[in-house]
């Protein structure tokens with residue numbers, strides 16, 4: 183299959199036609215690019231698992247273009263959903279609800295719950311409005327880093343899909359927060375840019391924090407995810423990043439330090455990929471930096487962040503990329 187990248191400005195109608203025919207389309211969102219299929223069509227959804235090499239027991243998120251559409255996806259929707267929707271939808275939040283009959287078990291991996299999210303990207307919503315709600319995971323080969331540009335998708339899935347809608351670089355840069363509203367206390371299954379503190383303002387009570395996230399009802403969390411193809415570690419401080427760099431360099435490896443610009447002086451003339459300045463920059467840039475690093479270097483050292491909120495969310499992804507190895 184020939185894979186084409188087309189500007190989202192001109193190719194939405196073509197993409198909608200593909201979705202209506204039961205085919206896959208890659209589309210931009212504010213978090214990462216998604217690999218979408220008609221969420222009501224189990225045959226179309228099966229193609230997603232095949233294209234990605236994704237394990238069948240990992241459920242997909244259903245993307246909607248307006249809040250009303252949730253009624254076609256889920257049942258017994260609690261009032262918390264509507265409160266959250268008012269504040270965070272469209273946005274980088276996925277809410278787990280009780281599944282409706284129209285959603286096939288191919289989407290939910292056989293489960294009785296379904297993830298619902300309204301992306302904050304006008305192209306994505308237009309595509310959905312012109313076709314169907316889209317079941318979509320991140321548009322990467324299973325276990326590889328999520329894509330934040332159309333080019334990242336092309337490199338991973340070339341030949342598996344026919345159309346990538348190019349909507350530019352993703353503005354958030356890591357996957358949505360996944361919040362389970364089917365448990366007694368709303369539970370964060372995957373941290374993201376909508377943080378526990380932000381959710382607490384709306385729902386009063388949230389269960390989160392490493393401990394619960396690791397027990398994870400989000401089946402995807404048990405797989406090593408978001409991993410570059412080259413050896414990767416995270417560094418507790420810039421000093422340990424620099425000494426790790428010098429250590430592996432002496433062994434003949436070709437390392438790179440992935441860090442914020444504030445450390446230029448300490449990193450000096452060692453190979454560096456910039457993550458920008460703020461925690462938001464770091465989050466937006468991290469996957470792109472890892473894509474770049476794995477192409478040109480054979481040992482990747484990532485600066486850790488130690489603050490709360492978004493810093494904790496993005497560290498969740500960095501820890502996975504490094505397989506938990508911290509120096």
Ligand code: TXA
Nearest residue numbers: 213215216241242295296297319320357358400401402
């Ligand atoms: O930002 C995002 O969420 C991106 C964009 C494309 O929307 N999508 C994404 O999808 O990251 P994916 O499939 O790569 O990750 C979805 C996560 C997985 O960890 C999955 O296990 C979890 O959400 N999930 C989906 N449906 C679920 C459900 N019904 N119950 C529990 N976890 C669920």
Ligand code: MG
Nearest residue numbers: 319320321328
């Ligand atoms: Mg993914």
